[in-house]
Amino acid sequence: MINLKLASILTTIAEICKYREGEIDTVINLSKAARTIRDYQDDISDVFFDGSIRNMPGIDDYAYGLVKEYFERGKISVFEEIKEKYSEELMKIIRLSGIGAKRVFDIYSKIGILTYDELKEFFSANSDLPKISRDTGIKPIHIERIRYCIDYFESIKGKYPRWRVNICLDKILRKFSEYREIEKIRVTGSLRRRKAFVGDMDLLLLPEFNKNSFNIEHTYRLAEKIGKENFIKEKISELVLERNASFKFSTIFGIDLEVIITSGRNFAEDMLITTGSKTHISGLKDYAAGRGMADSITGDFVFQDNPECNNQVLVSPKLINEDDDYVCPEENELYRQLGLPYICPELREGTGELELAKENYLPNLIKLRDIKGDLHVHSHWSDGIMELKRVIKSVKKLDYEFLSFSDHSVSNKFGNGMEIKNLGLKRKYIDKLNSRNKKFRFLMGSEIEIDEEGNLDYPPEVIADFDIALASIHSGFKFDSATNTSRFIRALNEKHIDVLAHPTGVVFGSRAPYFMDVDEVIKTAVKNGKALEINSYYLRLDLNEENARKAKKAGSLFAINTDSHRENNLFMVRLGVDIARKAGIEKSDVINTFGLEGIRKWKKKR
Numbered sequence: 001m002i003n004l005k006l007a008s009i010l011t012t013i014a015e016i017c018k019y020r021e022g023e024i025d026t027v028i029n030l031s032k033a034a035r036t037i038r039d040y041q042d043d044i045s046d047v048f049f050d051g052s053i054r055n056m057p058g059i060d061d062y063a064y065g066l067v068k069e070y071f072e073r074g075k076i077s078v079f080e081e082i083k084e085k086y087s088e089e090l091m092k093i094i095r096l097s098g099i100g101a102k103r104v105f106d107i108y109s110k111i112g113i114l115t116y117d118e119l120k121e122f123f124s125a126n127s128d129l130p131k132i133s134r135d136t137g138i139k140p141i142h143i144e145r146i147r148y149c150i151d152y153f154e155s156i157k158g159k160y161p162r163w164r165v166n167i168c169l170d171k172i173l174r175k176f177s178e179y180r181e182i183e184k185i186r187v188t189g190s191l192r193r194r195k196a197f198v199g200d201m202d203l204l205l206l207p208e209f210n211k212n213s214f215n216i217e218h219t220y221r222l223a224e225k226i227g228k229e230n231f232i233k234e235k236i237s238e239l240v241l242e243r244n245a246s247f248k249f250s251t252i253f254g255i256d257l258e259v260i261i262t263s264g265r266n267f268a269e270d271m272l273i274t275t276g277s278k279t280h281i282s283g284l285k286d287y288a289a290g291r292g293m294a295d296s297i298t299g300d301f302v303f304q305d306n307p308e309c310n311n312q313v314l315v316s317p318k319l320i321n322e323d324d325d326y327v328c329p330e331e332n333e334l335y336r337q338l339g340l341p342y343i344c345p346e347l348r349e350g351t352g353e354l355e356l357a358k359e360n361y362l363p364n365l366i367k368l369r370d371i372k373g374d375l376h377v378h379s380h381w382s383d384g385i386m387e388l389k390r391v392i393k394s395v396k397k398l399d400y401e402f403l404s405f406s407d408h409s410v411s412n413k414f415g416n417g418m419e420i421k422n423l424g425l426k427r428k429y430i431d432k433l434n435s436r437n438k439k440f441r442f443l444m445g446s447e448i449e450i451d452e453e454g455n456l457d458y459p460p461e462v463i464a465d466f467d468i469a470l471a472s473i474h475s476g477f478k479f480d481s482a483t484n485t486s487r488f489i490r491a492l493n494e495k496h497i498d499v500l501a502h503p504t505g506v507v508f509g510s511r512a513p514y515f516m517d518v519d520e521v522i523k524t525a526v527k528n529g530k531a532l533e534i535n536s537y538y539l540r541l542d543l544n545e546e547n548a549r550k551a552k553k554a555g556s557l558f559a560i561n562t563d564s565h566r567e568n569n570l571f572m573v574r575l576g577v578d579i580a581r582k583a584g585i586e587k588s589d590v591i592n593t594f595g596l597e598g599i600r601k602w603k604k605k606r
Helices: 003-019 024-039 043-049 061-073 078-081 088-097 101-111 116-125 129-136 140-156 162-176 217-228 267-275 278-292 329-337 353-358 388-397 419-435 481-492 518-528 545-554 567-582 597-606
Strands: 183-188 198-206 232-240 245-251 254-261 373-377 400-408 441-449 467-472 531-535 558-561
Touching: 003 043, 003 061, 003 078, 003 088, 003 278, 003 419, 003 531, 024 061, 043 061, 061 078, 078 373, 078 419, 088 101, 088 140, 101 116, 101 129, 101 140, 116 140, 162 183, 162 198, 162 567, 183 267, 198 217, 198 267, 217 232, 217 245, 245 388, 267 278, 267 329, 278 353, 373 441, 373 558, 373 567, 388 567, 400 419, 400 467, 419 441, 481 518, 518 531, 518 545, 531 545, 531 567, 545 558, 545 567, 558 567
Parallel strands: 198 254, 373 400, 400 441, 441 467, 531 558
Antiparallel strands: 183 198, 232 245, 245 254
């Protein structure tokens, strides 16, 4: 995934520049360029070689020079200079930690490591953090942060953002749609369950020659044909059973593809099993055994009739993202035989969904169409780069009632934060936009920085004047859990703050979460009637499903926003809704569903 790789290099260079005198503009401009590249949906090399990259937002002369060097030489000299002393993985730890390049370089020097493996080995052999601190003179919190970032980095290895994976998968599906022998194709596995980050792509294929029985010879021929496609690098493994065959391939996209070729007789059950999760299927088999519907020896399901697969158009957007109302008829029949209502794929994680289904108490999950507007979008008043005409077009396509330009506040210098003296000019700008657009409303919002003591960038009387006020932290990585939690609590106790934005601070592959007591922050938000954001940007997705599930159980309200800086980010609201659905969140839990008047009433009531 070249876009992510190139953007990562530019972001690393920007991170190093943060701690040099007079480099603020360089950091801002490189960050803008990196975001443009990583959010571009197609291969960034295409627009470089046709020359149109020069016209893309955020690509200034310096950034273009770095990109040009990358494509012409295969590397960027300034980045190679950084790597001469420390490996690329160690550079990632600098970004993940958020405690500053100078400080992390000092840590590397004092503990005497040059590679990531050496860093892992050091912490594996030295678990006594106070002793490390005494021996090296490094603050314990900084040592703990580095160790924590190693654990986080290991946890995301082999994972990829689903938004980016779906773009790759769409190309594969379009090619498979040309195969005359394929009657039915479905996305399964973690992609179908709408996991935020996935390890591979799973496809279930029903070929015409397997409609009545499983033909091994023809199945092998189909697998060989797939293996010759230009997006396939090589076959990694195969597993052929009596009922189906699985073939795993490495791809040019950097993520593996598993193709399960089934038969008409077994399609429904294979759809259920390959969708998973393993925990859900295990629990379902135990439940089936209690009803006499599982083999006493193998534990496999024993259904009365395995439903015939229904016909469906081969390739459509629904194959990647099923409609929120969609009920798979084949699986629905299997659940019916088990005496259960249909369980949406998003809920099949083994987190209590079977118990809810047994009691016929499954949640009425929020749907994308329930969202009436976005409360967290960045405009040219801070660090957003979006053409207004395209924003308006996107808002109309999403059928929104409102959209809030919630720009950074003054102390966020790398986000081009707004000074108080400019807020009046922005208000006039918003009013002018609204005088021209009668079908929806632009809101005057702000993403207000929480400082080290928990103070907010703007005084209460200024915050009170915003249509929507979000609070957030962008510099909490060098503090311990107690300090960060106290900062959040103090901000949430401020009367005029409405939403806590991207609460844990995580950015996939770039920032590990803050040290914080998530439960205590949730408790404070609930007590004060504040909303917790599910940030839909594809590398954030924060709150994640685990924390969103906790917050739902605690009675929290949510705001599903995109944190958009580019036009196409607005449509990532789909990803935030998916997180909410996985957490069992319903329409009434999300303030974006209230409508503009509903949000105003909520603010007054609170």
